[in-house]
Amino acid sequence: MLKTGKIYVVGLGPGDRLHMSERARRAILDSEAVVGYKTYIHLIEDLLEGKEVIDSGMRKEVERCNLTLDKALEGKNVSIISSGDAGVYGMAGIMLEVVNEKKVQVEIEVIPGITAANAAASVLGAPMMHDFAVISLSDLLTDWELIKKRIECASIGDFVVALYNPKSKGRVHQIEEAREIMLKHKLPNTPVGIVRNAKRSGEEVVITDLENMLNHSIDMFTVVIIGNAKTYVKNGKMITPRGYHL
Amino acid sequence: MLKTGKIYVVGLGPGDRLHMSERARRAILDSEAVVGYKTYIHLIEDLLEGKEVIDSGMRKEVERCNLTLDKALEGKNVSIISSGDAGVYGMAGIMLEVVNEKKVQVEIEVIPGITAANAAASVLGAPMMHDFAVISLSDLLTDWELIKKRIECASIGDFVVALYNPKSKGRVHQIEEAREIMLKHKLPNTPVGIVRNAKRSGEEVVITDLENMLNHSIDMFTVVIIGNAKTYVKNGKMITPRGYHL
Structure with a gap:
């Protein structure tokens, strides 16, 4: 045989x-x-x-x-x-x-390999130092209602949120709805990192906030990381403190 | 200078x-x-x-x-x-x-590096194929009430949950409380993977369920992964289907 x-x-x-x-x-x-x-x-x-x-x-x-x-x-x-x-x-x-x-x-x-959220986080600074949720916005295989529920739960729980597959040519409203849901529970000035092609050729990085995130280019090669209530931006880096006393 | x-x-x-x-x-x-x-x-x-x-x-x-x-x-x-x-x-x-x-x-x-949740998942099969939340049970730097809230939110949202720092010598009740919270929203037969020393010397793997997870050894070198409502175990592997039609 x-x-x-x-x-x-x-x-x-x-x-x-x-x-x-x-x-x-x-x-x-x-x-x-x-x-x-x-x-x-x-x-x-x-x-x-x-x-x-x-x-x-x-x-x-x-x-x-x-x-x-x-x-x-x-x-x-x-x-x-x-x-x-x-x-x-x-x-x-x-x-x-x-x-x-x-x-x-x-x-x-x-x-195993280094997943996009960790690669994007390393480029942004240290936005995922505390509890985080990873959510794909692709509703090809998953009911959009369930995805929305997860965004809501992650926001109520004040998780750092990493969004995979945030937007494609044929799928544009999901990131808009996701932002609206998050804005019910996170402040408009919550830092948002948008990383395209993290840790590979063509890398692009933007640090913005929930209020303004849709003013930047987002596509299928992009990971979007939204901070928790303690996330801040300093010297061009996005940092979610774990709580150490300096 | x-x-x-x-x-x-x-x-x-x-x-x-x-x-x-x-x-x-x-x-x-x-x-x-x-x-x-x-x-x-x-x-x-x-x-x-x-x-x-x-x-x-x-x-x-x-x-x-x-x-x-x-x-x-x-x-x-x-x-x-x-x-x-x-x-x-x-x-x-x-x-x-x-x-x-x-x-x-x-x-x-x-x-960036491969984080413990991804290493543990690869050992268990494919438990984190869908949206997941990573939560540390260490309350050294984080208020236990906030950690509990996050466990609750992740459970309501039917996330796969990866627990870091689940238990140490001096910190034993957190994993018990975490399980109780999850049992309010996840079924007792929800698959649970317990991986000690994932992808390094001394690797140990147990696949059990929420009902029985506390009957197994858990310590600071362990990551615990709790499935979502669709996670199942077959041929010794823990699988969270993404939803493809075979």
């Missing part, structure tokens, strides 16, 4: 090679096939020599997992890649689900 | 060198002095040859930052290290605050 290959679900981190883990690099090098959304494949092109590369467009997540499993069942080690952390809105969950669904025995290793 | 050195605030990731970023490694190598809590200094001992090493005990965070700044003002590049991500309950915030307080001009680079 053919020995199955191993599946690596790899989080690449923010994109710049310097912020990828050594474990991720080795997993890719150990793979005979690499599967991923083409934008992410592009980030690791120098590691792909001699490998079978299967890139695909957006929203083909289930297809990508099926292709990955096929390769493993052919006896090949295979990496399926996500940017950031594969376990945060990435490929880890759906890959495990596809393998469970097919009722096959394949070894799977999930390799 | 003496040129000041650069301060690197470095997140080491979970502890195993394989999960540290190349940027973190280079920052430490570029430093003439390295400052940190002794347990973390231990993790990078092989990088420290020829460097001035300043280790200190727990709860000396402000002192550590002052020492770091002193070294930079002497003209030395210096790394101050945190495990995980320096921007999540780590040294990034307090370091920026100390430099602001002293009104000096020093270049500071915050280098």
